[in-house]
Amino acid sequence: MATHILEVQDLRGYYRGTFGVVHAVDGVSFTVDRGVVMGIAGESGGGKSTLAQLVSGSPPPLLHLEGGTILVDGIDIYSINPEELRTEVKCKRMSYVPQSSMESLNPVKRIRDFIFDVVRQRTGKRIASSEEKAEVLDMAANHMKTLGLDRPVLDRYPHELSGGMKQRVVIAVSTLWNPKLLIIDEPTSALDVTSQKRMIEALLNLKRAGTIESMLYISHDLTSLRQLCGECIIMYAGKIAEIGDMEETIDSPRHPYSRLLTAAIASYDSKGRKMGELKSIAGSPPDLRDPPAGCRFHPRCPYVMDICRTKEPPMFWAGERKGGASCWLLTSQAGQ
Amino acid sequence: MDDTSETGNNGIVLKCEGLTKLYTSGLIRTKTVTGAKDVSFGIKRGEIVSLAGESGSGKSTVARMILRLIKPTSGSITLNGRSIYSYDIREYYRQVQAVFQDPYSAFNPFYTVDHVMERAFGLREGSIDPDEKDKIIQSTLESIGLNPSEVLGRYPHELSGGQMQRMLIGRSLLIGSQLLIADEPTSMIDASTRAGVLNLLLSLKKDKGLSVLFITHDIGQAQYVSERVLVMKQGEVVEQGPVDEVFIRPKHPYTKELLAAVPTLYERWDTCR
Numbered sequence: 226m227a228t229h230i231l232e233v234q235d236l237r238g239y240y241r242g243t244f245g246v247v248h249a250v251d252g253v254s255f256t257v258d259r260g261v262v263m264g265i266a267g268e269s270g271g272g273k274s275t276l277a278q279l280v281s282g283s284p285p286p287l288l289h290l291e292g293g294t295i296l297v298d299g300i301d302i303y304s305i306n307p308e309e310l311r312t313e314v315k316c317k318r319m320s321y322v323p324q325s326s327m328e329s330l331n332p333v334k335r336i337r338d339f340i341f342d343v344v345r346q347r348t349g350k351r352i353a354s355s356e357e358k359a360e361v362l363d364m365a366a367n368h369m370k371t372l373g374l375d376r377p378v379l380d381r382y383p384h385e386l387s388g389g390m391k392q393r394v395v396i397a398v399s400t401l402w403n404p405k406l407l408i409i410d411e412p413t414s415a416l417d418v419t420s421q422k423r424m425i426e427a428l429l430n431l432k433r434a435g436t437i438e439s440m441l442y443i444s445h446d447l448t449s450l451r452q453l454c455g456e457c458i459i460m461y462a463g464k465i466a467e468i469g470d471m472e473e474t475i476d477s478p479r480h481p482y483s484r485l486l487t488a489a490i491a492s493y494d495s496k497g498r499k500m501g502e503l504k505s506i507a508g509s510p511p512d513l514r515d516p517p518a519g520c521r522f523h524p525r526c527p528y529v530m531d532i533c534r535t536k537e538p539p540m541f542w543a544g545e546r547k548g549g550a551s552c553w554l555l556t557s558q559a560g561q
Numbered sequence: 562m563d564d565t566s567e568t569g570n571n572g573i574v575l576k577c578e579g580l581t582k583l584y585t586s587g588l589i590r591t592k593t594v595t596g597a598k599d600v601s602f603g604i605k606r607g608e609i610v611s612l613a614g615e616s617g618s619g620k621s622t623v624a625r626m627i628l629r630l631i632k633p634t635s636g637s638i639t640l641n642g643r644s645i646y647s648y649d650i651r652e653y654y655r656q657v658q659a660v661f662q663d664p665y666s667a668f669n670p671f672y673t674v675d676h677v678m679e680r681a682f683g684l685r686e687g688s689i690d691p692d693e694k695d696k697i698i699q700s701t702l703e704s705i706g707l708n709p710s711e712v713l714g715r716y717p718h719e720l721s722g723g724q725m726q727r728m729l730i731g732r733s734l735l736i737g738s739q740l741l742i743a744d745e746p747t748s749m750i751d752a753s754t755r756a757g758v759l760n761l762l763l764s765l766k767k768d769k770g771l772s773v774l775f776i777t778h779d780i781g782q783a784q785y786v787s788e789r790v791l792v793m794k795q796g797e798v799v800e801q802g803p804v805d806e807v808f809i810r811p812k813h814p815y816t817k818e819l820l821a822a823v824p825t826l827y828e829r830w831d832t833c834r
Contacts, residue, residue: 268751268752268753269751417615417616417778418615418778418780418819418822418823418824419615419818419819419822420615421822421824422821422822422824422830425824425830425833426830426832426833429832429833445751445752446752446824447752447826448781448823448824448825448826449824451824451825451826451827451829452824452829452830452833453833475826475827476827485753486752486753487826489752489753489754489755489756490752490755490781490826491755491756491759491779491781491782491784491785491786492781492825492826492827493780493781493784493808493820493823493825494781494784494825495808495809495820495825496809497805497808497809500784500785502760503755503756503759503760503785504756505723505753505754505755505756505757505760506753506754509721509724509754
């Protein structure tokens with residue numbers, strides 16, 4: 226058994242089309258340990274979702290894997306054949322719930338029939354006998370219970386459910402085969418605060434119940450990541466700006482980008498401590514068809530130095546590779 | 562809570578009393594849905610009032626009634642002491658402007674952003690010659706912290722969401738409105754540029770005495786930007802008062818429940834430990 230559930234090495238994924246070549250994910254390496262919830266944060270256009278799509282093993286047509294390896298539970302998912310990927314890796318070892326996946330429920334079918342469709346698609350067998358049907362439904366109802374949904378939901382149509390419920394149904398379906406790793410992209414962005422909280426708790430319950438082991442949780446919302454994740458990655462312009470312990474990253478960020486990102490968020494404080502003045506990050510993310518030389522954050526960075534403009538900073542690790550950031554400001558600290 | 566008393570030059574700009582909206586559907590078996598029920602509040606000059614609540618709580622219904630986009634079933638809305646329906650529609654929109662959730666759909670993608678700004682002059686009285694217009698546009702953009710040379714002449718897709726949203730706020734300044742209805746103005750733009758929009762509202766309030774009805778489901782933003790807050794649930798205002806009261810010592814059980822569900826940056830929920 227591989228020690229990490231997910232191991233990503235020097236991953237590069239570019240979009241190629243008439244618009245040119247977009248360097249959406251450019252040299253990303255990280256590992257997710259078993260039992261860890263890893264969050265991925267950053268502005269839109271930072272490459273979060275592209276990274277998730279690459280890790281899911283089925284990138285959309287224009288997105289091409291340009292280099293690097295992805296090991297899921299020790300299996301190099303881009304070297305095995307698609308059939309093996311489908312039967313051995315997807316659903317069993319990892320499941321991917323893309324953005325706005327609640328729209329993927331079939332509007333003219335009850336949830337139970339939708340589940341039969343998914344099971345048939347996955348196993349290649351029609352579910353005919355009533356025993357088999359009952360078995361599948363029990364399995365689904367079990368997962369839905371962990372997620373806080375009652376059994377009668379199975380007999381509903383999608384339009385009868387709220388957004389949060391649909392989202393949880395989709396998660397229940399994608400975890401039917403107890404995948405070790407769940408990759409989930411912005412599950413709460415369309416939900417309001419109360420359903421958002423319910424969703425985050427439901428995901429944690431799924432992990433506590435042992436249905437899933439680890440999670441890769443993508444969200445632009447640092448406040449909800451903070452509730453759920455043990456570790457996090459801050460992405461900027463297709464690269465990892467900072468990686469490490471969730472709390473440490475927010476409380477004492479190493480990279481200027483993470484520092485500015487946390488300072489830009491209006492976070493509710495129940496004790497009414499005065500928030501400092503919020504500051505937005507000047508400028509906008511670079512065009513990834515022609516990313517800036519050196520550090521990709523240098524045009525917006527208030528601490529920019531000469532070296533940042535020409536040379537790309539490596540990852541400076543603190544301690545035993547627990548956390549690190551890719552910024553030249555850390556050279557003195559790292560003693561290099 | 563009654564803090565709508567007029568004090569000196571801090572007069573009430575907008576006042577809603579007993580505002581109710583029922584949506585009815587069907588001809589024979591009529592079904593009624595309550596959009597808003599008995600909503601009363603006032604906004605003073607130079608005050609930012611937040612309207613918070615989950616989706617479907619009637620926040621936008623209230624906004625649309627104030628904007629004269631839908632008619633209230635009962636209740637009254639007054640602007641500077643006059644019923645909003647007594648104003649000529651152009652005159653009314655000269656005073657009251659809105660910024661909505663999606664800045665991308667507020668711009669016509671076929672025109673440069675200058676067009677949107679120029680069109681705003683249609684609401685102003687009298688005619689202004691083109692050079693004068695350009696000058697006004699430039700100075701307005703500068704006053705909202707945008708570099709005119711960076712935004713003018715560009716197409717909407719070349720700007721960031723934050724820049725576009727700030728331009729739309731700038732546009733309402735151009736018209737010279739005194740009340741801005743901001744319906745979730747930051748929910749579609751990136752966290753890193755949200756602060757710019759919030760700070761712009763704060764500075765306009767301070768420098769120009771702009772009144773804002775800030776509609777949001779983000780409690781953190783409401784806390785940052787406003788003095789007073791109204792919490793809505795299923796069409797009713799369940800609690801209203803100063804931000805420091807409502808968000809720190811909530812009285813209504815719903816407010817307590819809502820606040821408990823807000824994720825904060827520096828603490829973890831007990832259930833997630």
